[in-house]
Structures are given as C-alpha cells and as structure tokens.
Amino acid sequence: MAAAAPPLKDELDIVIPTIRNLDFLEMWRPYFQPYHLIIVQDGDPSKTIKVPEGFDYELYNRNDINKILGPKASCISFKDSACRCFGYMVSKKKYIFTIDDDCFVANDPSGKQINALEQHIKNLLCPSTPLFFNTLYDPFREGSDFVRGYPFSLREGVPTAVSHGLWLNIPDYDAPTQLVKPRERNTKYVDAVLTIPKGTLFPMCGMNLAFDRDLIGPAMYFGLMGDGQPIGRYDDMWAGWCTKVICDHLGLGIKTGLPYIWHSKASNPFVNLRKEYKGIFWQEEIIPFFQSATLSKDSTTVQKCYIELAKQVKEKLGKIDPYFVKLADAMETWIQAWDELNPPTAN
Ligand SMILES: O=c1ccn([C@@H]2O[C@H](COP(=O)(O)OP(=O)(O)O[C@H]3O[C@@H](CO)[C@H](O)[C@H]3O)[C@@H](O)[C@H]2O)c(=O)[nH]1
Ligand SMILES: [Mn+2]
Numbered sequence: 624m625a626a627a628a629p630p631l632k633d634e635l636d637i638v639i640p641t642i643r644n645l646d647f648l649e650m651w652r653p654y655f656q657p658y659h660l661i662i663v664q665d666g667d668p669s670k671t672i673k674v675p676e677g678f679d680y681e682l683y684n685r686n687d688i689n690k691i692l693g694p695k696a697s698c699i700s701f702k703d704s705a706c707r708c709f710g711y712m713v714s715k716k717k718y719i720f721t722i723d724d725d726c727f728v729a730n731d732p733s734g735k736q737i738n739a740l741e742q743h744i745k746n747l748l749c750p751s752t753p754l755f756f757n758t759l760y761d762p763f764r765e766g767s768d769f770v771r772g773y774p775f776s777l778r779e780g781v782p783t784a785v786s787h788g789l790w791l792n793i794p795d796y797d798a799p800t801q802l803v804k805p806r807e808r809n810t811k812y813v814d815a816v817l818t819i820p821k822g823t824l825f826p827m828c829g830m831n832l833a834f835d836r837d838l839i840g841p842a843m844y845f846g847l848m849g850d851g852q853p854i855g856r857y858d859d860m861w862a863g864w865c866t867k868v869i870c871d872h873l874g875l876g877i878k879t880g881l882p883y884i885w886h887s888k889a890s891n892p893f894v895n896l897r898k899e900y901k902g903i904f905w906q907e908e909i910i911p912f913f914q915s916a917t918l919s920k921d922s923t924t925v926q927k928c929y930i931e932l933a934k935q936v937k938e939k940l941g942k943i944d945p946y947f948v949k950l951a952d953a954m955e956t957w958i959q960a961w962d963e964l965n966p967p968t969a970n
Pocket of ligand 1: 639641664702704723795828829855856858859888889890
C-alpha cells in the first residue's frame with residue numbers, strides 16, 4: 624500500500640530566516656523534504672548560503688527583496704530575524720511554518736522524535752476554543768474532550784489561525800532573565816495544547832511557529848527591527864500582539880504548547896540586552912495599548928483591521944517615541960506590499 628502523502632504537502636511553505644549555513648536541515652530532512660522551503664537570507668547578499676541537496680526551495684537575499692518590493696522594501700527588517708516575514712508575503716500557500724536555523728528535532732519523554740510540523744498541522748486543522756476555557760486542555764485531541772459544564776453552543780469552536788510551538792533546552796528568555804540564569808535549560812515537556820483565551824495577549828516567539836496565511840497572513844508583519852532601529856527582538860512580539868487583537872476581533876483562535884523543538888544556541892545576552900532594553904520599558908505602555916485596542920465593525924478583513932490598528936499605533940504610541948510613527952508607517956507599507964504581491968483573486 625502506498626505511503627500516505629505528507630499532510631498539506633502542497634499547501635504549506637516552510638520559511639527560514641538565516642545568516643548561517645543550513646546544515647540543521649539534515650536533521651529535519653525526513654519531515655521537511657516533501658515541503659517547499661522559502662529561505663530569507665539576511666545580512667550580506669554577496670554571501671552564498673549553502674542549502675543541502677534534495678530540498679525544494681526558493682532563496683531571497685536583500686537584493687531580491689529590494690528588487691521585488693522597490694521602495695516598499697523599507698518595511699522589511701535588515702540584520703534581524705524579522706526579515707522572515709518577507710517569506711510569508713511571497714508565499715503562495717495557505718499555510719506557513721517558520722523555524723530558526725538553530726532549532727533541531729526534539730524527543731518526547733518516551734525518546735521518540737517529535738515531528739513538529741505534523742503537530743502544528745494538527746493544531747491548525749482543528750478548531751480553537753477562545754470563548755470558554757476547557758480545563759482538560761485541547762478538547763479536539765485524541766483522548767480528550769469538552770468537560771462537564773462546557774456550553775454545547777460553544778463546542779464547535781472557532782477556526783485556528785496560529786499554532787505557537789515551544790522549545791526544549793534554550794528557552795526564549797529576555798536578556799535580563801538570560802543574564803541572571805545563564806545556565807537554565809528547559810527540560811520540562813508539558814504534553815498540552817491550549818487555546819489562548821479571547822481578550823488575553825501573549826508573547827509570540829517566532830522560533831517555532833505556524834499559521835493559516837489565508838486567515839491571518841497580513842497581520843503577521845514582524846515589526847521593523849535590526850539595522851537603523853532603536854530596538855530588536857520585539858519583531859515577533861509585535862506580530863503576536865497585533866495578531867491576537869485581530870484574531871479576537873475576527874473570531875479566530877491561537878493555540879500554544881506542543882510541538883516542542885530543541886533550541887540549541889543561546890544568543891549573546893549582552894547583545895540581546897542592547898537590542899531589548901528600550902522595549903523592556905516601552906512595553907509597559909505598549910501592552911495597555913493592545914489590551915484596550917478596539918477595532919470597528921467595518922474592519923471585516925485582516926487588512927482593514929491592520930490598517931486601523933496602524934493608525935491607532937501612530938496616534939497613541941507615537942508620543943512614546945518617533946519610532947512608533949515609523950513603525951505605523953511600515954505597517955501600512957507592509958499591507959500595500961502584501962496586497963500588491965497577493966492581489967485578491969477574482970471570485
Ligand atoms: O541578524 C540576524 C540574526 C539572526 N537571523 C536568523 O534568525 C534566527 C534567529 O537567530 P538566533 O537563533 O541567533 O537568535 P535567537 O535569539 O535565538 O532568536 C529568537 O529570539 C527572537 C529574536 O527576534 C526570535 O523570536 C527567535 O528567532 C536564525 O535562523 C538566524 O539565522 C537573521 O536572519 N538575522
Ligand atoms: Mn536561536
């Protein structure tokens with residue numbers, strides 16, 4: 624009997640931001656080889672990035688980004704992993720999985736390899752439950768269900784837009800935590816997938832992340848960081864806060880938990896502190912902004928929501944620092960570029 628085709632084989636792209644070689648793909652080969660890769664090469668475009676044999680991929684460096692987007696390339700970060708969102712924009716597939724090049728296949732407590740891609744796909748293909756918390760975690764998982772007292776009117780759930788995976792070994796800590804706990808490693812494997820309740824924000828890490836591009840793609844702009852910007856390492860956080868506000872508004876769900884990957888490399892905490900420090904005190908004003916952000920009922924598409932949010936960023940966060948005016952403009956440029964590369968299909 625022929626082996627079953629890998630799930631969503633022709634409907635999912637794997638996006639990898641990189642400044643290194645891609646030897647890590649060897650370990651992922653059994654799981655990734657059937658899928659198309661979109662490699663976003665950051666840093667010096669004259670450097671050649673070697674892709675292991677046998678993978679189907681497209682690779683974009685900074686020259687390619689500038690050529691494709693022209694002046695709109697200004698919204699894509701340079702010298703920061705945030706550049707990965709260019710891959711989301713050029714993809715033509717319904718689903719995206721993004722992973723860092725220092726993330727490897729992890730083992731579950733039984734010692735079995737974790738096919739992270741397969742678990743993300745399971746997460747995305749079954750509904751989320753943001754409107755009422757199920758205490759037995761993901762009710763759609765094998766061996767689980769809705770518990771007594773869970774309203775039947777809510778058991779259909781909502782479409783899942785984002786699947787947020789976690790990391791064994793090096794946890795995604797901020798620089799101050801990393802400095803205080805340099806040897807801390809995450810050894811806890813928690814066998815759970817949770818829907819993040821409506822009205823609750825969360826810190827989205829871009830290291831091991833999948834999403835439904837048709838449902839939420841235009842909101843997945845990884846904020847302007849890196850070269851020439853006053854902060855770094857808030858790109859994915861920014862995307863997560865915007866995405867969660869928009870998912871709550873449009874009735875979409877976000878899950879976090881399984882799958883785990885093995886994060887192998889701790890980036891330099893001192894470099895990270897320099898990148899993060901302004902964000903550490905700015906976020907004490909950014910979070911209340913997102914917690915109180917409301918979108919009008921006329922905002923019925925992700926693009927409309929995102930543009931409305933960008934206007935609020937400019938108006939309400941612009942007074943913290945001119946960076947937020949620039950970021951709001953970059954958010955608008957991102958949507959223009961997105962719509963240019965992804966014109967609505969005439970239905
Ligand atoms: O300038 C750069 C630096 C790195 N990359 C690529 O991005 C990822 C992540 O890089 P790295 O593993 O070195 O950094 P981490 O601190 O572990 O990254 C995590 O923290 C957040 C930083 O924003 C983010 O959510 C995680 O990615 C690798 O693939 C590098 O090759 C880059 O493209 N440009
Ligand atoms: Mn890393």
